[in-house]
Amino acid sequence: MTGISIEATQKGAFTVLSVHGPINSYTFTELQEKVMKHVGKADLAIDLSGVSSMTSAGIGVMLAAIEDAEAETKRIYIIAPSEVARLAIESTGFADRFPTLSSLKELPA
Amino acid sequence: MHMPAPRKRLLKARIKIPNSPEAVMHFEAFVRSLEFLSEREKMPLLVAGDEVVDNLLNHGEVGRQGIRAMVRKRASGISLGLFVQSHKRFAQFAACLDEDPPSGPRYNPQLRRWHGLGLTMCRNLARSVHYRAGERMDRVFLEFPLSPVR
Numbered sequence: 305m306t307g308i309s310i311e312a313t314q315k316g317a318f319t320v321l322s323v324h325g326p327i328n329s330y331t332f333t334e335l336q337e338k339v340m341k342h343v344g345k346a347d348l349a350i351d352l353s354g355v356s357s358m359t360s361a362g363i364g365v366m367l368a369a370i371e372d373a374e375a376e377t378k379r380i381y382i383i384a385p386s387e388v389a390r391l392a393i394e395s396t397g398f399a400d401r402f403p404t405l406s407s408l409k410e411l412p413a
Numbered sequence: 414m415h416m417p418a419p420r421k422r423l424l425k426a427r428i429k430i431p432n433s434p435e436a437v438m439h440f441e442a443f444v445r446s447l448e449f450l451s452e453r454e455k456m457p458l459l460v461a462g463d464e465v466v467d468n469l470l471n472h473g474e475v476g477r478q479g480i481r482a483m484v485r486k487r488a489s490g491i492s493l494g495l496f497v498q499s500h501k502r503f504a505q506f507a508a509c510l511d512e513d514p515p516s517g518p519r520y521n522p523q524l525r526r527w528h529g530l531g532l533t534m535c536r537n538l539a540r541s542v543h544y545r546a547g548e549r550m551d552r553v554f555l556e557f558p559l560s561p562v563r
Contacts, residue, residue: 329471360531395534
């Protein structure tokens, strides 16, 4: 299996996208489509706790989403990135661009 | 009485990864299975190695032989070698890195794409990253420091 699964739910004002599986060149378009559908239109939380791997293809999607959300003055958070996802984000050298929360419970109202 | 010195355990493993969309997952399973690496040591190999394998598959030309991966642990550090059938696109990329290495990732707003992000990630995770084109095989070598025992 090479695919990812992305589930969209609502938590207060936030649309929560829960991502499971690997994010790489073969799977990132699915993530991109889901993110683009919601980003800038609603506050968005992307739960990366179930991500098994993440290459720069996935990082690029996250960065574009953060840019788009900020441009539309919508809130966006990365939630509980798995160890590999966290390391991938840190390895870019600009982890401070990723607003990260350790759990969905920390989402503001 | 002369006692022969005990032979050092060879901390080395290899795998042949098929040229398929599952290649990244094969590589991950390989790294996760390495008993001579701590969980902490596996993480940078997974992230940087995934990046290189992903790029070889999507921007290079992986031949029928697929990708060969080798991991070796020594007192000086951990080496990851990735080998693919030689291809001119790889040689061009390797030459670019030697002659005019990018200073960092760049965003292309027209394409909405980042360039050089994966290489930056690898360079930040590994002690060294080398792309070497060869006549028969192209090679990528990454060196990682050992993780201190906690």
